[in-house]
Amino acid sequence: MTLIRSAIFNVLIWTWTLVCLIGILVVGPFLDAPGVRAYARRWERGIIFLLRWVVGIRHEVRGLQHLPAEPVIIASKHQSAWETLTFHTIVHELSVGLKYELTRIPVFGHYLVKSGCIRIDRGAAAKALKSLVDGAERAMAAGRHVMIFPEGTRRSPGAPPDYKPGVAALYKQLGRPCVPVALNSGAFWGRRSFAKRPGTIVIEFLEPIPAGLARAAFMRTLEERIETATARLVAEAGGSTAELASAQKLSSRA
Template sequence: MSLVRSILFTLAFYLVTAVLLIGGLPALASRRGVLWLAQTWARVILRLLHAVVGLRVEFRGLEHRPAGAVLVAAKHQSALETLALVTVLDDFTYILKRELMWLPLFGWYLARSEMVAIDRSKGSRALALMNEEAAAAMAQGRRLIIFPEGTRRAPWAPPAYKYGVAHMYDRLGVPCLPVALNTGVFWGRRRLTYRPGTAVIAFLPPIPPGLPRDVFLAELQERVETASNALVREAGLPEPAGAAMPARGA
């Protein structure tokens, strides 16, 4: 039955996405219009996920969201948080691969919403360009969302935080809002089936600006990994034998 529900949800997901991509073309008239459409799309998908699969998303720590510009550094375990975060963060901007801008139709929306795109072909220059675009977004008071590990990591996988988030934190001079989660327990990477239950996305107390880069990165990793591991345990996924939390600053 879970496989049938998963297939039905997948079909509904692509159908709703196609309808909104085509029917929402007038939203391309403004960035605000595209953000509204994206939030509408995400809310519809989350309702479908709950209705069809029996999987709901619970947000915790919403009171920790600061007003104004903030760097949101989230654990990345599945596609679920990519959808869910936009429903509770206004004026959001994602950091993403430039290749996504080339997707037919979908890329138009990404470009119009002024997401910060990373052009990996530019090598070391890519980080500087990304920071410049991010600074422009911060000047407008946006919520800049980044996945510090760069790609999805399964629950209990060893953390792989990239130093780019520390460069960005240092360059922007704004608070960093860490986000822990256990979404990978329910919606895994490259997995056809989805598990019913309650996936938790938790906003942790912000890290104030001004810390040295190494101190910030160690603090961010420790906070996010400790809280995410606790949420994974709460969801009922036991820790593999021999798994251990990396030492602070590792």
């Protein structure tokens, strides 16, 4: 039944996405950046609806009181496509760092840029960091939070943490607090996994890390908070990180 529901969801999500792409061709030229973000949230809410009613995946948000009104860095654990498709419905005024290649996709890429996403040049490390910091400064000047996945890519539950130095450089350059975010999305919609397991994904905003810490202290605090909370949420999802990682490997082969 899980595989059947997952297959139906895949058909419906692509159908819904096509409908939204056709719609943006009609209304997009008349939308400013906030309008594009609002349109994107409608698309994302449609996906959330399909996840709930077709697959049986719901979500719960905890700790939003830890997110200040003024713009901050949001550093989130990344386990699944789920958070990339949901975050804007939770935090409306948000800019996300994206690979430059994504902005070259016809239609989709144009509106990613128009919405205020941050294009990251993935060439030399110094150039990539400069593009990230410059884009983040513009976003914060416009009153938007900046989100980054500090490990750079999706990591399955149970995989060893792999925090990249980019988040520390961004933290130092911007001089803003950083709000860590833990989640257990990978327990339900795994990395490279076709099957999606019903249940409740929990995403939790943690206590902010104040600006001004030394690099080593910041990285240690960030990893400690995210990994500790993530392990707790994964256990809450119904198993140890090792057990869930093994289950996802099996489902990805299905």
